[in-house]
Amino acid sequence: MTAEARGTVVVNNPSGLHARPANELARVAKSLSSSSRLAIGDREVNAASVLAIMTLGVTPGTAVDVICEGDMAEEDLDTLLAAIRGGLGEPNVPNGVNS
Known part of the structure; x- marks a missing residue:
């Protein structure tokens, strides 16, 4: 049976997941x-x-669910959540509010 792990993260990038951060997320x-x-x-x-x-x-400020399936699902979920929380190469805005 394949393991599944799920988590939710709020995207705090100033422009959301536009091309640059989406590319970094896909790369990860x-x-x-x-x-x-x-x-x-x-x-x-x-x-x-x-x-x-x-x-x-x-x-x-959008909450996104992240779902991983595979033998390393928990570890891979942690990696993706950390990447999104880290801004995917862009600065984060506190609480997802663009000022």
Whole structure:
């Protein structure tokens, strides 16, 4: 049976998940052994696809569910959550509020 791990993170990038941070997130997701997805409500996309990530229209302050499936699901989930919390190469805005 394949393990599944889920977590939720608030995106605090000043412009949400536009092209640059989406590219970094997809790069991280591709480096993991688990398959990973992002979800907002009932919309779920492949976390390894820049275009798929961008279709979610993630803006600052948006809560995103992260789902990993595989033998290293927990560890890979932690890696993705840390990357998003870390800003994906961009500065974070406290509490997701763009000032």
